[in-house]
Amino acid sequence: MDRIINATGSDTVYLWYYRSGKIVKKSFNNRTWIFVSGDDYDLGILEKSLDATSYIYRYTQMSDIYGTNTGIQIYMRPSRIPDLVSRIEHSFGYRLRIYNADINVILRFMATRNLEFYRLKNLYEEDVNVNSVEIYPVAANGKIKSVAINGKKYSNDLYGAVYRSIEENDIIVYRNYSGEFITLLREMKKYGYVINTVFGHERSIESYGRHSYIPGTVKIKNKICINADSFIYSESGLSGIFELSRVSSMPAEIVSSITPGTVVSAVEVKEALKRKILVPFRKDDYEIAKTPREFFGADVGGIVFNPEPGVYRNVYEIDFSSMYPGIIVNYGISPENISGQKTSYLSSFLRDLLERRLFYKAISGRADLYSRRNIALKTLLLNSFGYTGYKNAKFGRIDVHEKITYTGRMIIETAMRIAEKNNFRVLHGVVDSLWLSGNGNIIKTINEIKEKTGIPIVVDSHYKWIAFMPQNNGIGSANRYIGLRTDNTFKVRGIEMRRIDSPELVKKFQRDALNILKCDFHQLNGKSGELDRLKRTYMKMDGFPIDDFRIQLGINRHIEEYSVKNITYYLMKTAGYGRGLCPGMSVSGIVMDKGHNIILENTEFFDRKYYSKLLERAFKPFDFIVSHSFYNIPYFN
Secondary structure (H helix, E strand, O other), X not given: OOEEEEEEEOOEEEEEEEEOOEEEEEEEEOOEXXXXXXXXXXXXXXXXXXXXXXXXXEEEEEEEOOEEEEEEEEEEOHHHHHHHHHHHHHHHOOOOEEEOOOOOHHHHHHHHOOOOEOOOOOOOOOOOOOOEEEEEEEEEOOEEEEEEEOOEEEOOOHHHHHHHHHHHOOEEEEOOOOOHHHHHHHHHHHOOOOOOEEEOOOEEEEEOOEEEXXXXXXXXXXXXXXXXXXXXXXXXXXHHHHHHHHHHOOOHHHHOOOOHHHHHHHHHHXXXXXXXXXXXXXXXXXXXXXXXXXXXXXXXXXXXXXXXXXXXXXXXXXXXXXXXXXXXXHOOOEOOEOOOOOOOHHHHHHHHHHHHHXXXXXXXXXXXXXXXXXXXXXXXXXXXXXXXXOOOOOOOOHHHHHHHHHHHHHHHHHHHHHHHHOOEEEEEXXXXXXXXXXXXXXXXXXXXXXXXXXXXXXXXXXXXXXXEEEOOOOOEEEEEEEEEEOOOOEEEEOOHHHOOOOOHHHHHHHHHHHHHOOOOHHHHHHHHHHHHHHHHHHHHOOOOOHHHHEEEEEOOOOHHHOOOOOHHHHHHHHHOHHHOOOOOOEEEEEEEEHHHOEEEOOOOOOOHHHHHHHHHHHHHHHHHHHHHOOOOOOOOO
């Protein structure tokens, strides 16, 4: 079966079919339209203006999510849309509403013709086996020293090896975090290995207060180029990229270079096109006006309540599967009907996506392929909720966001009452998860919760014991815990080994400490001697490779913007002001003298006092577990 694996173009669209290991391209003329609505007077003026042009148009009625609109449908080539839209807005301001004017050309072409990238016969089917290669250059001082091609290192004849790999494969997965792939291709050109390329600019973005760095992109003629540093590829590989390309009607190359939220928006636009629902060009329905009282009552968010610090045994963690997307779908919440109804548009847009994700979640243990598809779809659905409150999302509205969180709070409260009725005590809760202690029937409990709320819920973990850590003020932390499951695997959150800026020395200690505590609840108190010996070994800091002392720090501003000269500033300065370090990137080094802010990229010396403090902090969770497992046991029957 021929499968479409890519598409390019605009006024002429080229579909790339994969046939017997080769790419065959077919071209198609592409004509499209925009829709303009408004009052009769303004539409009449627009009509007269169009009569003086070569545009073909007609008066008609079309529907957006709020209802039917009368207006003018104007036909044209995609390349002419931006100019016409600009002229309309220049003449009429925002008195006329414009629809379907900024939709990705390929997405629109695929969706309106019911075409699909990487089409599957059924959800179990494997992906098409497109020839692909991973090319990861290693650079030093602006020069390429070696290249890893599918994991094999090349130091000699590396230009020839890279050239042959690109020529022989259709998908090129590259690493360009510090511009090394672009450097490699430019060096190859000097030696006669010419690859037809286009380079994109690097950029930094900020979302929810967190900076992310997006390396410069590389496009190679007649190839599909995937950035290995993209979030989606790093989380779910090519299988995840293919899956998101399938559900969004966006080419894999584009999917790999945009945020998951943008992919969510593409899915919603695709579903709107299939249902012949107009997509607004500029939104004017961000939020319903509220009094201050209504505002503070609505904007509350999800439920989070802190546990009592301590060590608990026989604990179940139950988790709603894709709770917020499930609320959108099952409660019918959408911008055109905030109170919710079963036929709402946003609900219908996301229903197939949610069902697809729940299917792959159920079979994710059968094969790595299904697990990767599940991860990719889970990422999408997590972002689907955030996008409901994003003012520029095509079908976003802050009131929808607030209604979803309100419904989520009601669902959690319902789940708590059902759990307590079934002889459980709620120890802890965070948005869509509950931790329960007691001797009730857990299967009966989650079945009742699912029946009552309409949202799928599962037992995420069953713990032999779990320790909830205190904050500095003594109150239990909502996101710091260590739990040993009944299958002898740990689940840890909020401790140092989970932090990107913790040195490997600290992470090694905590992994070794967890192995010591891999025991039943009643044995924990007897582990203090082993833990003390382990702590003494690490505090000597002897016999560890120097890289175990390396710390990695995230950059959240340009070096000249640091008003406080902290350790990140000095490491950036050491790494070289002229290297072009950007917000969202990270730098690593070894602290040689914290008191004088000496931190070097490479050194054989380290500040023992500084690393001793890091280790002492890493000891605390384990000291807490051992001491509280006997003297202070908040265990509930």
